[in-house]
Amino acid sequence: xxxxxxxxxxxxxxxxxxxxxxxxxxxxxxxxxxxxxxxxxxxxxxxxxxxxxxxxxxxxxxxxxxxxxxxxxxxxxxxxxxxxxxxxxxxxxxxxxxxxxxxxxxxxxxxxxxxxxxxxxxxxxxxxxxxxxxxxxxxxxxxxxxxxxxxxxxxxxxxxxxxxxxxxxxxxxxxxxxxxxxxxxxxxxxxxxxxxxxxxxxxxxxxxxxxxxxxxxxxxxxxxxxxxxxxxxxxxxxxxxxxxxxxxxxxxxxxxxxxxxxxxxxxxxxxxxxxxxxxxxxxxxxxxxxxxxxxxxxxxxxxxxxxxxxxxxxxxxxxxxxxxxxxxxxxxxxxxxxxxxxxxxxxxxxxxxxxxxxxxxxxxxxxxxxxxxxxxxxxxxxxxxxxxxxxxxxxxxxxxxxxxxxxxxxxxxxxxxxxxxxxxxxxxxxxxxxxxxxxxxxxxxxxxxxxxxx
Numbered sequence: 001x002x003x004x005x006x007x008x009x010x011x012x013x014x015x016x017x018x019x020x021x022x023x024x025x026x027x028x029x030x031x032x033x034x035x036x037x038x039x040x041x042x043x044x045x046x047x048x049x050x051x052x053x054x055x056x057x058x059x060x061x062x063x064x065x066x067x068x069x070x071x072x073x074x075x076x077x078x079x080x081x082x083x084x085x086x087x088x089x090x091x092x093x094x095x096x097x098x099x100x101x102x103x104x105x106x107x108x109x110x111x112x113x114x115x116x117x118x119x120x121x122x123x124x125x126x127x128x129x130x131x132x133x134x135x136x137x138x139x140x141x142x143x144x145x146x147x148x149x150x151x152x153x154x155x156x157x158x159x160x161x162x163x164x165x166x167x168x169x170x171x172x173x174x175x176x177x178x179x180x181x182x183x184x185x186x187x188x189x190x191x192x193x194x195x196x197x198x199x200x201x202x203x204x205x206x207x208x209x210x211x212x213x214x215x216x217x218x219x220x221x222x223x224x225x226x227x228x229x230x231x232x233x234x235x236x237x238x239x240x241x242x243x244x245x246x247x248x249x250x251x252x253x254x255x256x257x258x259x260x261x262x263x264x265x266x267x268x269x270x271x272x273x274x275x276x277x278x279x280x281x282x283x284x285x286x287x288x289x290x291x292x293x294x295x296x297x298x299x300x301x302x303x304x305x306x307x308x309x310x311x312x313x314x315x316x317x318x319x320x321x322x323x324x325x326x327x328x329x330x331x332x333x334x335x336x337x338x339x340x341x342x343x344x345x346x347x348x349x350x351x352x353x354x355x356x357x358x359x360x361x362x363x364x365x366x367x368x369x370x371x372x373x374x375x376x377x378x379x380x381x382x383x384x385x386x387x388x389x390x391x392x393x394x395x396x397x398x399x400x401x402x403x404x405x406x407x408x409x410x411x412x413x414x415x416x417x418x419x420x421x422x423x424x425x426x427x428x429x430x431x432x433x434x435x436x437x438x439x440x441x442x443x444x445x446x447x448x449x450x451x452x453x454x
Contacts, residue, residue, distance in 0.1 A: 011420070011423060012055075012073060012074065012075055012076070012419075012420060012423065013076075013420070014049075014076050014404050014405075014406075014407045014418045014420060015202070015206075015404070015405050015406045015407070015420075016085070016402070016403045016404055016405065017085055017211045017212075017213060017403035017405055018085060018211070018403060019085075020081060020083035020084055020085045020402055020403060021083060021085075022083060022084050022085070022086070022087060023082070023083065023084075024046075024080060024081060024082055024083065024084045024120075024401070025088055025119065025120055025121055026045075026046075026080050026119055026120075027082065045079070045080060046079065046080050046081065046082050047077050047078075047079035047080070047081070048081060048082070049076055049081075051076075051077040052074035052075060052076055052077060053074055053075045053077055053412055053413055053415045053417050054072055054073075054074050054413065055072065055073040055074060055075065055412070056072065056073070057413050075227075075410075075412055075415075075417035075418060075419060076417060076418040077415060077416070077417055077418075078395040078398065078399060078409055078415075078416040078417050078418050079395060079398055079416065080398045081398065081401075081402040083402075084401045084402050084403070085213075085401065085402055085403025086184065086185070086213075086400075086401055086403065088120045088121045088122055088401070089121070090184075091116075091120070091122045091124065091184060091185060091401075092124040092126070092181065092182050092183050092184055092185070093112075093116060093122060093124065093125050093126065093183070093184075093185040093186070093187065093400070094125075094126045094127075094128050094178075094181070094183045094185065094186045094187065095109055095112055095113075095125065095126070095127055095128065095146065095162065095186075095187045095189070096127075096128035096131055096132065096134060096135075096162060096186070096187070096188055096189065096190075097109070097131060097160040097162045097163070097164050097189045097190060097219070098131030098132055098164055098165060098166070098188070098189070098190040098193070098194040098197070099131070099164060099166060099190045099191045099193060099194050099219065100164070100166075100191070100221070100377060101158070101159050101160065101164065101377040101378050102219050102220070102221045102232070102233035102377060103158060103221070103232075103233040103236035103237065103376075103377075103379050103380060103381040103382070103385055104219075104232040104233045104236065104381035104385045104386070104388070104389040105159065105160035105164075105189060105219065105233075106151075106154040106155050106157055106158075106159070106160060106161055106380075107155045107232075107381050107385070107386050107389035107390065107393070108189055108217055108219075108232065108389045108392055108393045108396075109127070109146070109151060109154065109160065109161065109162065109189070109393075110151040110152075110154055110155050110393070111389060111390045111391075111392065111393020111394055111397075112125075112187055112393040112396060112397055113125055113146045113147070113148060113150075113151045114148055114151070114393075115393060115394045115397040115398075116397050116401075117147070117148050118148065119397070120397070120401055125145070125146040125147070126143045126144065126145065126146065126181070126183070127143065127144030127145075127146045127161070127162045128141075128143060128144075128162065129141035129142060129143065129144065129162055129163050130162070130163040130164060130165040131163070131164050131165040131166070131167075131190070131194070132165070132167070132169040132174060132194075132197055133165045133167065133169065134162075135169070135173070135174045135177040135178070136169055136170075136173055136174070136177065137177070141163075143181075144161075144162065155380070155381070155386060155389075156380060157380055158377075158378040158379045158380045158381075159378055164190075166193070166336055166340075168197075169197070171197070171200045171201055171204050172204065174197075174201055174204075175201055175204045175205055175208065175210070175212075178201075178205070178210075178212055179210065183212065184211060184212050184213065185212070185213045185215070185400045185401075186198075186201070186212065186213070186214050186215070187215055187216075187217065187396055187400065188214065188215070188216045188217070189216075189217045189219050190216070190218075190219050191218070191219055191220040191225070192220070192224075192225065192425055192428070193340065194216070194219070195216045195218065195225075195408060195421050195424060195425050196421075196425050198214050198216045198406075198408075198421055199406060199421040199422055199425065201214055202214040202405055202406035202421070203406070205405075206406075212405070213399075213400045213403060213404060213405045214405050214406055215396050215399050215400045215404060215405065215407060215408065215409070216396075216407070216408035216409070216421055217232075217392050217393070217396050217408065217409055218231050218232075218408050218409075218410060218424065219231065219232065219233065220233075220234075221233045221234060221237050221265055221272070221376070221377065222234075222265055222266050222267060222268070222269050222271060222272060223269065223271040223272070223429070224267075224268060224269035224271065224428045224429045224430065225410075225424055225425075225428075225429060226423070226424050226425075226426065226427055226428065226429045227410060227412070227419050227423055227424050228408070228410035228411065228412075228419065228424060228429070229410070229411050229412055229413075230388070230411050232381070232385050232388050232389045232392060233381065233385060234271070234272070234385075235382060235384045235385045235388070236376075236379060236380075236381050236382045236384075236385045237264075237265065237272050237276075237376050238272060238275045238276050238279060239382055240372065240375070240376045240379055241262075241264050241272055241273075241276035241372065241376060242276045242279045242280045244262055244264075244276075244370055244372045245260075245262055245276055245277065245280045245282050245283060245316065245318060246280055246282060247260075247370065248260025248261070248262045248282070248316050248368060248370055249280075249282035249314075249316050251368040252314040252315060252316055252366075252368070253314050255366035256313060256364060256366065257309050257313065257314075257358070257363065257364050257365050257366060258313070258314045258315075258366045258367075258368075259305070259309070259314070259315050259316075259317065259354065259365065259366065259367040259368070260314075260315075260316045260317070260367075260368050260370070261316075261317045261319070261347065261350060261351055261354070261367060261368065261369045261370070262283075262316070262317070262318045262319070262370045262371075262372075263319050263320075263321060263345075263346065263347030263369075263370070263371045263373070264276065264318060264319070264320055264321065264372075264373070264376075265320070265321055265373055265376065265377070266288060266289065266320030266321055266322055266323070267289075267321060267322045267340070267341075267343060268289055268322050268428050268430065269288075269289065269290070269320075269322075269428060269429060269430045269431060270286075270287075270288020270289055270290055270291075270320040270322075270323065270430075270431050271431060271437075272320065273286055273287070273288050273318050273319065273320040273323075274286060274288055274431055274437055274438060274441050275437070276318065277318045277441055277444070277445065278437070278440055278441050278444050281444055282316050283316045283317070283318045283444075283445055284308060284315045284316050284317065284445055284446070284447065285301065285304070285305070285315070285316075285317045285318070285445070285447055285450070286317075286318045286319075286441055286445060286447060287301075287317070287318070287319040287320065287323040287324060287346075287450075288319075288320045288322075288323050288431055288438075289320055289322040289323050289325070289430075290430050290431045290432075290433055290438075291323075291431075291433055291438070292326075292451060293323070293324065293450035293451060294450060294451050294452040295324075295327065295350070295353055296452065297452025297453065298452060298453045299448070299449065299450070299451065299452055299453040300450055300451065300452040301350075301450050302353065302354065302357045304448065304450060305317070305354065306357075306358075306361075306363075317350070319346055319347055319350060321343055321345075321346060321347070321373070322343050322346075323346050324346045324349070324350070325343055325344065325346070327344075327346070327349060328344040328349075331344060347369060347371055348369070351367060351369045354367060355367060388411075391416060392409050392416075395409045395416045396409045399418060404418060406420065406421050406422070407419060407420055407421060408421050408424055410424070
């Protein structure tokens, strides 16, 4: 298991480009109107590689390690270092966003630019248009020169000012472009596919003996990156999804035998559907990829739904987009440009099946199907996510300037940490069917098992 506290310590070590020998410009900025002296080295905002965050901070785990005489697995704490690797006057940094849209992308871009410029004095910051395509000459996408002025207001808008794309580009070509551009820092903001690309680039850079830092900022609205307790955009997605569930409940209450059916994001993990249903409390049935369910038969969804409507007159169903894909097993499987499986529309499938079931019973039904996916994806981040994105951008800038590479910025046990990209992409984070979140959903909704009785 990737989140096993007995993970070998070496697997969580972060690669660096070399020894850090340059005093950080932040030393002189830690105490206004003072020069960098030995006294400024005690500024509490600095950290170093020896400061680590336990993977499992429970007392039982710590006691077990002590009994075995072993060192518990831990992450390197993220933050500004007193000594950095790069000469700030020579830095040429690039920022790209790839994959699907997500609230907070512009906030992370803005935070990176502001930190690099104002804290480190970096003036050459380039925005790479449309993800990894922007580094491939044949696509012809122009670079953007990013300044504090050009990014000053972008956090007020959804999407990404850099654009995004999917697709697998040649790693060799990507690194060739970094060399041609004399780029020595690259920030990759994206999900599983983007981070895999960043990892492969870091490996190719190392193979060539180049001194280029590659730092990832995990972007997944589904909150499904391993070893990252929370990803940006998730809080915004849950907040908006909660309001959609409220609307579905209102619609269901407003008509006899009313059903509100809401499809939410969650390709392989049902965190948004589960959390939004838990927050609102109006959902009666929550369907996620991690939990099996049947549509037909005694005790299955249609049977339970009919009984619910017979007694209460209304119902709300929340389904994650990746749930129930077994119902499409006979259909050809398709993939997007990044190689991700394109799931079939479980929301429309359920809407059609529910309508047909009640029609066969000659029973009135008023079903409203809501799919707010693109509204949520393109929304600006809420205040909670905006603050979180600011921290992520700042910590990523600090990591890169210290020569960290092939790592991403995550949050673990309420601390920002450096996570090896290879570890984070080894598997997806999923809702634990026996865990606290799912059991809380069951308690909140009263949902029984939805598999057909044998």
